[in-house]
Amino acid sequence: MNIKSETILKVNKLSKSVTLDDKQLTILHPLDLEVNSAETLAIVGSSGSGKTTLLSLLAGLDLPSSGEVYLKEQPLHQFNEEQRSQIRAKHVGFIFQQFLLINSLTALENVMLPAELANQKNAKTLALQLLSDVGLSERSDHFPNQLSGGEQQRVAIARAFITQPDVLFADEPTGNLDSQTGEHIADLLFNLNQQFGTTLVLVTHDHKLAHRCQRQIELAAGRLVTATVVEPQTNVVML
Ligand SMILES: Nc1ncnc2c1ncn2[C@@H]1O[C@H](COP(=O)(O)OP(=O)(O)O)[C@@H](O)[C@H]1O
Numbered sequence: 414m415n416i417k418s419e420t421i422l423k424v425n426k427l428s429k430s431v432t433l434d435d436k437q438l439t440i441l442h443p444l445d446l447e448v449n450s451a452e453t454l455a456i457v458g459s460s461g462s463g464k465t466t467l468l469s470l471l472a473g474l475d476l477p478s479s480g481e482v483y484l485k486e487q488p489l490h491q492f493n494e495e496q497r498s499q500i501r502a503k504h505v506g507f508i509f510q511q512f513l514l515i516n517s518l519t520a521l522e523n524v525m526l527p528a529e530l531a532n533q534k535n536a537k538t539l540a541l542q543l544l545s546d547v548g549l550s551e552r553s554d555h556f557p558n559q560l561s562g563g564e565q566q567r568v569a570i571a572r573a574f575i576t577q578p579d580v581l582f583a584d585e586p587t588g589n590l591d592s593q594t595g596e597h598i599a600d601l602l603f604n605l606n607q608q609f610g611t612t613l614v615l616v617t618h619d620h621k622l623a624h625r626c627q628r629q630i631e632l633a634a635g636r637l638v639t640a641t642v643v644e645p646q647t648n649v650v651m652l
């Protein structure tokens with residue numbers, strides 16, 4: 414693995430407010446954060462504490478009300494949707510709690526899609542390799558509704574890694590899965606993090622999952638309350 418320790422994500426006084434019934438509601442109070450390349454970071458906190466909002470700002474899916482967010486030194490807060498979309502396609506992968514696969518496409522086609530959109534030439538070879546890495550070689554021609562929740566999430570992981578993103582954002586990636594399946598999904602994420610040196614930023618309710626990350630930050634009512642460094646456990650498993 415290529416060990417790099419440069420800052421990949423940097424946030425200065427980032428905040429998010431919305432207007433509801435003529436009242437200003439602060440969802441995220443100004444916070445600072447730095448994430449190193451290849452680091453694994455968990456964002457924890459109770460429901461409604463602002464985790465998804467923070468993740469969306471870090472990934473350039475949403476714009477802050479104030480403050481700055483740099484991804485690979487690119488000022489996302491100054492970019493329009495099209496510019497942010499280009500940065501995302503090049504540098505960012507996502508995994509969501511609801512998997513969000515395209516139902517009319519097979520597992521293989523779902524995985525190939527981001528690579529095809531990026532005009533990657535070897536999309537099919539890469540997709541087949543990733544499906545094999547996540548243990549789904551036999552299911553590549555199956556549609557999402559023919560797959561279990563855990564299998565669908567494995568397809569979503571393969572899809573997220575196909576463009577070899579610098580940062581993978583995962584929002585409650587195990588939230589819809591039973592604990593054993595969730596653990597297997599987490600194994601895959603950490604394994605791919607090690608294999609590709611991908612920075613992993615994951616939102617989770619699951620303390621066991623959070624503890625597998627090198628660092629945890631906790632949000633409460635839109636504020637950063639604690640930052641904990643956790644000794645990494647042995648995260649590498651054989652695929
Ligand atoms: N676009 C929005 N308009 C109004 N309120 C919002 C919006 N987005 C999020 N919120 C509110 O902000 C708070 C934080 O939401 P969220 O980031 O989804 O929390 P979490 O992911 O930690 O459960 C919640 O109270 C939520 O209802």
Ligand SMILES: [Mg+2]
Nearest residue numbers: 464465466584
């Ligand atoms: Mg959320």
